[in-house]
Amino acid sequence: xxxxxxxxxxxxxxxxxxxxxxxxxxxxxxxxxxxxxxxxxxxxxxxxxxxxxxxxxxxxxxxxxxxxxxxxxxxxxxxxxxxxxxxxxxxxxxxxxxxxxxxxxxxxxxxxxxxxxxxxxxxxxxxxxxxxxxxxxxxxxxxxxxxxxxxxxxxxxxxxxxxxxxxxxxxxxxxxxxxxxxxxxxxxxxxxxxxxxxxxxxxxxxxxxxxxxxxxxxxxxxxxxxxxxxxxxxxxxxxxxxxxxxxxxxxxxxxxxxxxxxxxxxxxxxxxxxxxxxxxxxxxxxxxxxxxxxxxxxxxxxxxxxxxxxxxxxxxxxxxxxxxxxxxxxxxxxxxxxxxxxxxxxxxxxxxxxxxxxxxxxxxxxxxxxxxxxxxx
Amino acid sequence: xxxxxxxxxxxxxxxxxxxxxxxxxxxxxxxxxxxxxxxxxxxxxxxxxxxxxxxxxxxxxxxxxxxxxxxxxxxxxxxxxxxxxxxxxxxxxxxxxxxxxxxxxxxxxxxxxxxxxxxxxxxxxxxxxxxxxxxxxxxxxxxxxxxxxxxxxxxxxxxxxxxxxxxxxxxxxxxxxxxxxxxxxxxxxxxxxxxxxxxxxxxxxxxxxxxxxxxxxxxxxxxxxxxxxxxxxxxxxxxxxxxxxxxxxxxxxxxxxxxxxxxxxxxxxxxxxxxxxxxxxxxxxxxxxxxxxxxxxxxxxxxxxxxxxxxxxxxxxxxxxxxxxxxxxxxxxxxxxxxxxxxxxxxxxxxxxxxxxxxxxxxxxxxxxxxxxxxxxxxxxxxxxxxxxxxxxxxxxxxxxxxxxxxxxxxxxxxxxxxxxxxxxxxxxxxxxxxxxxxxxxxxxxxxxxxxxxxxxxxxxxxxxxxxxxxxxxxxxxxxxxxxxxxxxxxxxxxxxxxxxxxxxxxxxxxxxxxxxxxxxxxx
Numbered sequence: 001x002x003x004x005x006x007x008x009x010x011x012x013x014x015x016x017x018x019x020x021x022x023x024x025x026x027x028x029x030x031x032x033x034x035x036x037x038x039x040x041x042x043x044x045x046x047x048x049x050x051x052x053x054x055x056x057x058x059x060x061x062x063x064x065x066x067x068x069x070x071x072x073x074x075x076x077x078x079x080x081x082x083x084x085x086x087x088x089x090x091x092x093x094x095x096x097x098x099x100x101x102x103x104x105x106x107x108x109x110x111x112x113x114x115x116x117x118x119x120x121x122x123x124x125x126x127x128x129x130x131x132x133x134x135x136x137x138x139x140x141x142x143x144x145x146x147x148x149x150x151x152x153x154x155x156x157x158x159x160x161x162x163x164x165x166x167x168x169x170x171x172x173x174x175x176x177x178x179x180x181x182x183x184x185x186x187x188x189x190x191x192x193x194x195x196x197x198x199x200x201x202x203x204x205x206x207x208x209x210x211x212x213x214x215x216x217x218x219x220x221x222x223x224x225x226x227x228x229x230x231x232x233x234x235x236x237x238x239x240x241x242x243x244x245x246x247x248x249x250x251x252x253x254x255x256x257x258x259x260x261x262x263x264x265x266x267x268x269x270x271x272x273x274x275x276x277x278x279x280x281x282x283x284x285x286x287x288x289x290x291x292x293x294x295x296x297x298x299x300x301x302x303x304x305x306x307x308x309x310x311x312x313x314x315x316x317x318x319x320x321x322x323x324x325x326x327x328x329x330x331x332x333x334x335x336x337x338x339x340x341x342x343x344x345x346x347x348x349x350x351x352x353x354x355x356x357x358x359x360x361x362x363x364x365x366x367x368x369x370x371x372x373x374x375x376x377x
Numbered sequence: 378x379x380x381x382x383x384x385x386x387x388x389x390x391x392x393x394x395x396x397x398x399x400x401x402x403x404x405x406x407x408x409x410x411x412x413x414x415x416x417x418x419x420x421x422x423x424x425x426x427x428x429x430x431x432x433x434x435x436x437x438x439x440x441x442x443x444x445x446x447x448x449x450x451x452x453x454x455x456x457x458x459x460x461x462x463x464x465x466x467x468x469x470x471x472x473x474x475x476x477x478x479x480x481x482x483x484x485x486x487x488x489x490x491x492x493x494x495x496x497x498x499x500x501x502x503x504x505x506x507x508x509x510x511x512x513x514x515x516x517x518x519x520x521x522x523x524x525x526x527x528x529x530x531x532x533x534x535x536x537x538x539x540x541x542x543x544x545x546x547x548x549x550x551x552x553x554x555x556x557x558x559x560x561x562x563x564x565x566x567x568x569x570x571x572x573x574x575x576x577x578x579x580x581x582x583x584x585x586x587x588x589x590x591x592x593x594x595x596x597x598x599x600x601x602x603x604x605x606x607x608x609x610x611x612x613x614x615x616x617x618x619x620x621x622x623x624x625x626x627x628x629x630x631x632x633x634x635x636x637x638x639x640x641x642x643x644x645x646x647x648x649x650x651x652x653x654x655x656x657x658x659x660x661x662x663x664x665x666x667x668x669x670x671x672x673x674x675x676x677x678x679x680x681x682x683x684x685x686x687x688x689x690x691x692x693x694x695x696x697x698x699x700x701x702x703x704x705x706x707x708x709x710x711x712x713x714x715x716x717x718x719x720x721x722x723x724x725x726x727x728x729x730x731x732x733x734x735x736x737x738x739x740x741x742x743x744x745x746x747x748x749x750x751x752x753x754x755x756x757x758x759x760x761x762x763x764x765x766x767x768x769x770x771x772x773x774x775x776x777x778x779x780x781x782x783x784x785x786x787x788x789x790x791x792x793x794x795x796x797x798x799x800x801x802x803x804x805x806x807x808x809x810x811x812x813x814x815x816x817x818x819x820x821x822x823x824x825x826x827x828x829x830x831x832x833x834x835x836x837x838x839x840x841x842x843x844x845x846x847x848x849x850x851x852x853x854x855x856x857x858x859x860x861x862x863x864x865x866x867x868x869x870x871x872x873x874x875x876x877x878x879x880x881x882x883x884x885x886x887x888x889x890x891x892x893x894x895x896x897x898x899x900x901x
Contacts, residue, residue: 055495058446059488066479068453073476076468076544083457083464084843090458091853095860098447102864105443109871151711153543154462156844239542243711331469332539332546339473346480350488357488360499374436374881375494 005237005327007336011074012313012326014343016306018067022134023298024183025060027176029053031184031207033100033127034177037120039188039199044367046120047108050377051370052191055361057104059354064097073339077153077242077329078313085147085157086137089164093133100126108377127184128177135176138305139169142222142254144317149242158318168218168225175214179301182207182278183294189287191365201282204290208278208297215271215301222308227253228315228323236311240328247320254308264307271300379738379839386850387459387842390857392824394451396817397861401445403816406520406567407574408438409513411605412493413506415598420506430594431509432497433880434578439494440871444864446487451857459853463831463841469546470536470553471526478522486515520567528559531823532627533832538730540707540723541714545835558623562823565616568609569819572779573812575606579786581876583805586796591879599795603786610780617776618674624826625675625683628833630758631826633686634765636671637661640685645672651770654762659686686759693732693758697751700733701743702726731835738839757837760828764821772818775811782808 032053040046053060072079083090099122107119143166146159185204189197226249233245258264274297281290309315314324330336370376412431419427453475456464464472489511496505529536535552536545547553579602585595624632632638637654638646639661648670652661672681703726709719726733733743736754740746786805789795795802827833831841 051495055491056488058491059484061446062479062483062487065450065453065483066476068457069472069476069479071472072456072464072468073472076472077465079457079468079472080461080464083454084459084461084845087458087843087845087849088852090454091856094451094454094458095856098450098860101443101447102867105439106867106871109440109874151708152462153465154840154844155465239539241542244714331472332542334550335469335473335547338547338550339476342477342480346484350480350484354484354488357492360492360496373495373498374432375439375497 002237004239004333004336007333007340008236008326008330010340011330011336012306012310014340015070015074016302018063018070019302020295020299021063022067023176023179023302024295025063027131027180027298028183028187028294029057029060030100030127030131031180031182032187033103033123033184034131034181035184035188035200035203036123036127039185039196039203041195043113043116044370045196046116047370047377048192048196048365048367049188050104050107050123051365052188054104054377056357058101059357061101070339074331074336075313075324075326075329076331077155077324081147081155081324082137082145082314084155085145085159086140086164087157088161089133089137093130096126096129104377127180131177131180132170132173135173136164136169138176139172140164140166141305141309141312141314142172142225142227143168144226144228144249144315144320144323146318147316148319148322151243153241153243168221171214171218171221175211175218175301178207178211178214179275179294179298182211182275182297183291186278186282186287186290186294189282189285190291193364193366201285204282205279208275208282211297212272212275212279215268215275219268219304222254223252225254226251227256227308228312228320229253229256230311230323230325233325233327236327238327239332242316242322242324242328245321245323245325245328247315247323249320257307257310267300267303267307269300271297271304274298274300379842379844380847381839382847383845383850384839384842386847386854387845388838390459390850390854391455393854394448394455394857394861395824396820397865398445398448398452399816399820400813400865401441401448402520403566403570403573403812404441404577405438405445405516406570407572407609408434408441408577409509409516410571411574411578411601412438413509413513414601414605416506416509420502426593426597429880430598433594434598435494437581437872437875439490440868440875442490444868447864448861459843459845460831460841461843463836465544466836466841467529467536467545467832469544470533471529473547473550474522474526474529474553478519478526482515482519482522484515486512486519489515517567520570521563524563524566525554525556525559527823528556528562529553530830530832531562531827532556532558532623533835538727538835540710540720540727543707543711545832558620558627561616561619561623565613565620566819568612568616569812569816571609572606572613573816575602575609575783576779576808576812578602579606580806580809583795583802584876585879587799587802587806592796594880596790596793596796599786600790603783603790606779607783607787610776610783614776614780617773621675622677628826629684630686630689630760631765631822632675632683633689634760634762634826635769635822636675636683637664637762637766638671638683638685639687641682641688642685644682645669645679646683647671648674649766652766654766656759656762686762690755690759694751694755696729696732697736697754699726700729700731701736701740701746702733703730704733704737705743731830731832731837734840735829735837738837757829760826765825768818768821768825772815772822775815775818779808779811779815 036049040049103119103123107116147155147157149155185200188200229248229250231246231248234240274293277293278290281293311326313329316322412435415427416431489508492508493512534556535549537548539546579599582595582599585591637649637652639659647666647668650665650667652664654661675683703723706719706723709716736746739750739753829838831838
């Protein structure tokens with residue numbers, strides 16, 4: 001049974017990798033959408049900004065799609081319970097996200113300023129709203145989500161839409177938004193020149209500072225809210241349902257893992273290092289370094305959330321003992337093993353050809369090129 | 378207890394979003410291959426007209442692709458948002474093909490589609506051709522994996538129910554992947570996409586020929602589409618027949634509904650060419666029959682029979698009675714997983730546990746399920762006969778129509794006279810919606826015919842839904858309706874504009890991107 005527990009932890013880590021990929025790659029494109037109206041004053045500037053991510057946003061968006069698919073395959077009960085529980089929020093997320101491909105693809109097809117203005121607003125909404133929702137969803141994991149299970153493991157959600165908008169969750173949403181605006185700005189620093197560059201430069205500085213402040217504030221805050229503690233459960237690696245364990249709540253329990261393993265404090269430290277790195281690197285116009293610091297910041301933030309919550313994935317606030325954990329929400333050993341096989345083969349391939357695509361499209365995007373390219377956004 | 382209105386609204390929402398998504402996907406599947414074919418001709422012959430073709434159809438491809446991607450996002454998450462019990466119950470199996478689709482197909486397709494559009498000036502001819510082929514490969518691989526998932530719902534293979542976990546678990550991945558339904562359905566559906574693209578390209582080309590515009594591009598595109606189309610249509614029909622053969626074995630209720638067979642008759646059985654099925658009275662009105670044909674078509678012999686709905690319902694009733702003790706045992710096991718007697722009772726009745734679930738809808742207390750309640754549950758196992766019967770006939774009729782059309786198209790284009798046949802060209806323009814209609818009918822046959830199950834014979838549809846209020850469902854349905862209506866209007870406007878303006882006049886072609894230090898001209 002040790003193999004099974006190992007697979008569960010591996011998939012928990014892979015889920016973290018996927019979330020980091022989502023934050024870095026999708027967050028970057030959404031950040032460009034969010035700051036589009038600020039950094040681009042003229043239509044040409046906005047087109048340059050859009051074409052900076054134009055060849056890549058489709059591929060990047062798959063981190064989000066794969067996130068859904070992998071969650072479904074590796075932790076089906078999380079996929080089922082969280083997405084149905086967050087129903088209204090999920091719908092808002094979906095609706096704003098499905099506008100985005102059209103914003104990219106259709107915006108520049110018609111020259112009318114009104115048409116383009118409508119799509120620019122839609123790119124703002126479909127950049128900012130999903131990032132806030134992602135962050136708020138993670139924030140809600142810390143507060144617990146009101147659901148329970150019937151005897152046949154049908155999940156029953158007992159909360160309201162407004163309950164998901166608690167202060168801790170909203171602030172976590174703002175953290176995600178700040179990080180995505182930071183990455184969007186850093187991407188534009190790498191791909192543009194002129195006024196666009198200067199405004200993005202300002203944005204990267206403010207957004208990274210905002211992220212540092214929010215992340216630090218949440219670090220203090222999390223010590224004051226109720227965390228969850230697994231008191232009694234079948235041993236890890238034994239097939240189990242969420243009806244077989246006992247969980248209690250206690251203030252500050254989200255710090256348990258850090259107290260038990262102080263070396264875990266390195267994870268949030270890396271997050272701060274990444275954010276500070278973005279600030280310092282972009283001040284020095286070392287923008288590629290800035291991008292990698294931004295990726296490190298995302299890894300640190302998501303890693304911190306994971307380290308605090310483990311082994312919880314989705315705590316239940318209405319019946320804590322029914323909380324979903326790495327041990328009781330995962331797929332079977334065979335499924336995790338097959339999926340791991342596919343991941344080991346395909347993720348390196350994906351990273352390889354994604355890097356190749358960025359390398360092919362390297363260099364700054366310039367206005368006069370877009371004007372002559374009928375395929376440009 | 379599950380609210381019937383919520384179940385119905387959840388079904389309507391899923392059907393609407395899936396049917397809508399399926400308007401765009403087949404064209405992506407087929408057009409990506411046609412683009413790759415055109416570009417291959419360009420690279421091998423070096424004739425610039427083929428590059429112009431690849432770029433022009435590529436522009437239309439992208440307008441369609443955007444909506445395929447956008448509406449696909451909904452599908453990826455709708456299982457969780459609206460079918461949460463289903464997701465928890467079969468996620469161990471069904472989640473895998475979805476995740477693999479992302480890993481193997483979506484990344485490939487989406488990463489390279491960006492290079493396909495933006496890389497014309499940056500890649501060598503050979504590299505760009507490879508990129509276009511990878512887009513085609515990616516989109517077709519995604520069809521493979523989603524249909525592997527779908528086939529599990531039609532014919533659950535490679536899985537076993539685990540009573541401790543209250544869910545289905547994977548037993549054999551190869552069994553899941555190589556399910557006969559998956560194989561036939563993948564080929565049938567992806568080739569239906571090729572037919573769709575062929576009709577689309579031929580129709581738009583016919584429009585140009587009628588207007589005497591872009592003749593060179595139109596004639597060559599038409600020829601490629603016609604040849605591609607005739608082969609693909611024959612393929613669709615062949616694989617459709619294979620699928621019928623599979624359905625006969627694993628989904629007899631679907632087949633009986635497709636053919637509106639109420640009673641098993643002596644072989645060889647007649648085929649209902651036209652009929653008006655009456656589900657209440659269980660008869661067909663005004664049936665026009667062809668003797669012997671049904672046995673021939675379905676069993677490929679004159680001695681085979683197709684089980685009628687009456688017999689299938691009797692069989693379901695027996696299975697329900699046998700499945701009820703299994704569900705009762707499960708309830709006990711959920712309190713005490715170690716209860717050996719309950720485990721033995723479950724094992725004895727395990728194969729019909731799904732039918733036991735079916736009875737839960739009507740019998741509040743399963744131990745005292747009345748004969749009427751059991752009969753109502755058995756009645757549920759018969760899907761909507763008239764709708765499936767007519768969707769099936771429409772699909773086949775439209776398929777045959779497209780076959781006739783492509784045969785004529787090939788004859789005209791090979792004799793190089795198609796541009797002089799205005800009435801045929803006009804018809805070709807009008808043919809454009811036909812494959813889209815046929816695709817939607819195919820979806821309806823497959824998924825209405827699967828009812829009342831989400832996983833055939835194992836998990837009833839009514840149990841699979843998320844426990845939402847009617848208000849939530851109305852809210853989400855209204856949102857989708859509003860957004861999707863706006864989207865299709867925008868898409869059609871842009872598509873028609875792009876077609877009207879036609880391929881770009883050759884004003885210097887695409888500009889070569891160079892990473893340089895020139896000052897940009899911004900703000901202009």
